[in-house]
Amino acid sequence: MKDKLIEAITLMLKDKYQVPxxxxxxxxxxxxxxxxxxxxxxxxxxxxxxxxxxxxxxTILPExxxxxxxxxxxxxxxx
Amino acid sequence: xxxxxxxxxxxxxxxxxxxxxxxxxxxxxVGIERFKExxxxxxxxxxxAIYSSHYKRSVASADLINAHAKIKRVISTDxxxxxxxxxxxxxxxMQLKADxxxxxxxxxxxxxxxxxxxxxxxxxxxxxxxxxxxxxxxGRALIVSHGGVVALFAHFVLGVPRSSAFLxxxxxLIMEVSGTAMSLVRMNVRPVSVDFNQL
Numbered sequence: 028m029k030d031k032l033i034e035a036i037t038l039m040l041k042d043k044y045q046v047p048x049x050x051x052x053x054x055x056x057x058x059x060x061x062x063x064x065x066x067x068x069x070x071x072x073x074x075x076x077x078x079x080x081x082x083x084x085x086t087i088l089p090e091x092x093x094x095x096x097x098x099x100x101x102x103x104x105x106x
Numbered sequence: 107x108x109x110x111x112x113x114x115x116x117x118x119x120x121x122x123x124x125x126x127x128x129x130x131x132x133x134x135x136v137g138i139e140r141f142k143e144x145x146x147x148x149x150x151x152x153x154x155a156i157y158s159s160h161y162k163r164s165v166a167s168a169d170l171i172n173a174h175a176k177i178k179r180v181i182s183t184d185x186x187x188x189x190x191x192x193x194x195x196x197x198x199x200m201q202l203k204a205d206x207x208x209x210x211x212x213x214x215x216x217x218x219x220x221x222x223x224x225x226x227x228x229x230x231x232x233x234x235x236x237x238x239x240x241x242x243x244x245g246r247a248l249i250v251s252h253g254g255v256v257a258l259f260a261h262f263v264l265g266v267p268r269s270s271a272f273l274x275x276x277x278x279l280i281m282e283v284s285g286t287a288m289s290l291v292r293m294n295v296r297p298v299s300v301d302f303n304q305l
Contacts, residue, residue, distance in 0.1 A: 063272035072202040
């Protein structure tokens with residue numbers, strides 16, 4: 028599941044938000060990709076819909092890496 | 107000249123994750139503490155003036171900066187947040203679930219939220235305020251404003267991509283003005299990461 032979520036996020040960032048592919052990896056920090064908090068909320072909602080999971084507001088934060096945000100998502104949904 | 111635009115501190119509504127346009131709450135303690143810290147980064151002799159909108163969250167944030175800096179204070183309604191009409195107070199997450207395109211719509215000039223203000227009108231108003239600041243100052247000016255209206259300005263005037271145009275609380279947009287030309291220097295800068303007084 029973790030790999031699928033990381034793949035979905037990186038694909039979304041590349042296709043919808045035009046983040047260069049070479050910058051996209053699990054340890055990339057969202058704010059270093061110049062993505063603001065509203066965009067991250069949009070990503071959260073797309074993941075909720077695509078994976079039928081809960082991504083509470085604040086789970087994906089600008090200072091997070093992609094991998095850390097996925098860990099937070101998985102933790103939220105394990106509870 | 108340099109113009110620095112900072113987004114106001116957090117209100118209780120911000121912390122709940124709702125759209126906040128024309129509603130006018132006070133700062134939450136989180137926002138107060140943030141701007142007590144932000145104020146440490148601005149020195150009086152480096153700045154011509156500090157502007158805010160007339161909304162309480164903007165006034166209080168600017169005043170917290172000024173408690174330390176003692177810069178000339180100006181309040182301008184041109185720097186107020188966009189009137190979001192029926193969207194004001196609605197959960198952003200719930201609205202995105204109902205309409206996944208709502209953020210895209212808000213970043214178009216011809217979209218008007220029900221009973222709200224069009225993107226064009228908000229941008230025109232904000233840009234008018236910027237023109238006044240440009241006309242009255244030659245050195246450095248600081249503006250404490252709001253996320254939505256600044257995002258429109260950053261995107262349509264300075265060319266910032268939509269996905270990067272929304273300032274975080276207490277973060278700054280830095281731009282350079284030369285004659286009639288305006289250009290982005292940095293976007294969404296944490297105050298601790300730059301010496302604003304040496305721009």
